[in-house]
Amino acid sequence: MNHRTVRPADAPPPVLVVDRATVRFAGLTALDGVSFTVAPGTVHALIGPNGAGKSTCFNVLSGVRRTASGSVRFGDAELTALPPHRIAALGVARTFQNIVLTRGTVADNLMLGRHTLTRAGYAATALRLPGAVREQRRHRERAREIAEFTGLGARFDTPVDLLPYGDRKRVELARALCMEPELLLLDEPVAGLNTAERAAMAETVTAVRDALGLSVLIVEHDTGLIMRIADAVTVLDFGRVIADGTPAQVRNDPAVIAAYLGTPAQDAPVGETPVADTPAEEAP
Ligand SMILES: Nc1ncnc2c1ncn2[C@@H]1O[C@H](COP(=O)(O)OP(=O)(O)OP(=O)(O)O)[C@@H](O)[C@H]1O
Numbered sequence: 001m002n003h004r005t006v007r008p009a010d011a012p013p014p015v016l017v018v019d020r021a022t023v024r025f026a027g028l029t030a031l032d033g034v035s036f037t038v039a040p041g042t043v044h045a046l047i048g049p050n051g052a053g054k055s056t057c058f059n060v061l062s063g064v065r066r067t068a069s070g071s072v073r074f075g076d077a078e079l080t081a082l083p084p085h086r087i088a089a090l091g092v093a094r095t096f097q098n099i100v101l102t103r104g105t106v107a108d109n110l111m112l113g114r115h116t117l118t119r120a121g122y123a124a125t126a127l128r129l130p131g132a133v134r135e136q137r138r139h140r141e142r143a144r145e146i147a148e149f150t151g152l153g154a155r156f157d158t159p160v161d162l163l164p165y166g167d168r169k170r171v172e173l174a175r176a177l178c179m180e181p182e183l184l185l186l187d188e189p190v191a192g193l194n195t196a197e198r199a200a201m202a203e204t205v206t207a208v209r210d211a212l213g214l215s216v217l218i219v220e221h222d223t224g225l226i227m228r229i230a231d232a233v234t235v236l237d238f239g240r241v242i243a244d245g246t247p248a249q250v251r252n253d254p255a256v257i258a259a260y261l262g263t264p265a266q267d268a269p270v271g272e273t274p275v276a277d278t279p280a281e282e283a284p
Pocket residue numbers: 025028029030048049050051052053054055056057
């Protein structure tokens with residue numbers, strides 16, 4: 001059974017260094033020498049127009065897609081040659097744009113997230129051997145804590161089919177947190193959410209950084225939200241990094257305005273995205 005040691009609470013997560021990553025699909029270069037660094041314990045956003053290469057980048061980081069060249073280092077580990085389960089075991093957890101939850105309760109889904117940390121084998125668990133039962137109980141307690149942290153405490157035993165969409169997005173996030181990651185990859189965590197749900201999710205994401213000390217790399221089209229919660233922003237366009245810096249630096253960058261933001265973005269309340277925060281190609 002695959003398991004890993006969870007980092008002590010006070011140790012910072014490893015730095016993630018993407019160095020000249022290149023991915024090609026037939027004639028198309030989806031990532032063209034992309035480099036950026038996610039500093040430990042920060043919220044780092046990856047933004048850009050549709051087709052810029054954000055998902056391809058997430059696929060590289062989670063081991064789903066191989067690079068033609070370049071490297072991705074997470075602490076001492078080189079990720080580009082590793083399969084997804086090995087990358088997950090190193091502490092990189094991912095959520096997906098389109099939620100895929102299994103049937104059953106919130107608890108059932110969160111316990112799936114504990115899978116890589118389970119030491120007892122399937123047989124010992126199935127036979128309910130005492131050690132395995134104790135371990136399952138510990139994992140369930142931890143899953144409940146994570147449910148509380150993500151605002152799902154009251155829903156712990158609710159079937160996920162009965163949850164509103166906003167809570168399902170939270171289950172997706174909570175399940176990833178149940179892997180005790182050091183780096184959380186969030187793929188459009190507020191897509192499809194209403195204003196109040198967006199604000200609540202933004203709070204949870206910053207709490208993941210501030211209370212749990214994790215690094216978060218987030219792909220999100222709600223640039224108003226990104227500019228409020230991110231410590232650093234990397235902007236991709238046609239597979240290349242066109243800007244990399246603080247939200248203030250990036251939103252005033254002429255190349256970013258031309259390719260994505262349209263006009264300089266204002267500080268807007270979360271969920272109330274001004275015109276400038278609408279991706280240029282999606283504007284009416
Ligand atoms: N499996 C694939 N085969 C061929 N081309 C692909 C494949 N996956 C992505 N691409 C292309 O690579 C480029 C980058 O796509 P990617 O999905 O990474 O962009 P994105 O920034 O995530 O876009 P979006 O915001 O729409 O999700 C696009 O031109 C896309 O059409």
